[in-house]
Amino acid sequence: MFGRKKRDTTETAEAEARSSALDAEADEDLGADGADDSVDVADGTADPDSGPWSIEDREGEREEIAQGRLDLGSVLLPLPAGGQLQVEMTQQGTPQAVHIVTQHGRITVAAFAAPKSPGQWREVATELADTLRRDNASVSVESGPFGREVVGLTAGGELRFIGVDGYRWMIRGVATGPAGSVGADSPLVQQARAVVAGTIVDRGSDPHPVRTPLPVTLPQALAQQLAAAQQQQAAQQAAAQQAAAQQAAQQQAGQQQAGSPHPAPEPGEDPSAGGTRRGPSGSAMQQLG
Structure with a gap:
């Protein structure tokens, strides 16, 4: 206009x-x-x-x-x-x-x-x-x-x-x-x-x-107050964005952990039995040894 x-x-x-x-x-x-x-x-x-x-x-x-x-x-x-x-x-x-x-x-x-x-x-x-x-x-x-x-x-x-x-x-x-x-x-x-x-x-x-x-x-005093307010607002926005990103990462990690499958049993292992897993060549620790 x-x-x-x-x-x-x-x-x-x-x-x-x-x-x-x-x-x-x-x-x-x-x-x-x-x-x-x-x-x-x-x-x-x-x-x-x-x-x-x-x-x-x-x-x-x-x-x-x-x-x-x-x-x-x-x-x-x-x-x-x-x-x-x-x-x-x-x-x-x-x-x-x-x-x-x-x-x-x-x-x-x-x-x-x-x-x-x-x-x-x-x-x-x-x-x-x-x-x-x-x-x-x-x-x-x-x-x-x-x-x-x-x-x-x-x-x-x-x-x-x-x-x-x-x-x-x-x-x-x-x-x-x-x-x-x-x-x-x-x-x-x-x-x-x-x-x-x-x-x-x-x-x-x-x-x-x-x-x-x-x-x-x-005026200089008003400009300084405005600059300080803008900096504070920018810091608050950055902190809010960081907190939101951390929360999203935690939610994603929780979803991945909840959806991960249980490890398959070793060959020859009875899934219902407790204790150390054993296979044809002995326990897992013995195999590593």
Whole structure:
């Protein structure tokens, strides 16, 4: 969904039509009395006075700016009380996303490269709504503090997408939880909006294609904890595999022992008689001697 796209005239027209339809849907969902004159539903542009902010707009050294926030390189996130971190890794072992798990649900905030002019969230919101509908989700568009928010209700849970356009970056926040957890006034959504509002984006000067996720880096302490947890998990898996292999070997040995035939009697030996086996040339020990 977030790959770079080449569009011809027809695709552009279709995208504009979908966006117009989404605007109409938003107006219908909000209603004449529900609209907030201070919020542009189709915009969602960052307010430099209220956040989220570019790091260049903040004063002080990075350590001072990051105080009270989780520094993930491209984004500096405030953590809600009681929130726990869940790191999603790529197959290459690099962090792909960091989720904040709360008692109400999960919050994920990521930053993407964007053009200088705002408007990327508008396109992304349209595509998110289309994708959710193709997945048979119930979709609605609501107005939030930053503009439009896309809400998807599925059988497996509910999602609310919150987007904000900045200068050459775009933030996408996602609140995910069980049924009834992503209402506009729910604790999960209030927490998600607060995290988005308090986020600081470090776009950097490196060139990134539009819609490319900005890289995530973990703080050293968190990276060490994650590495230790991965090592412990790998050791536990290796021990479990070794124990399973030993158990299988023991079972196989027991089956072989139970199924082995009794040795045949020596020639001339009475199977019913006890004592040393004897043949025509004497006992077995005498034959060996």
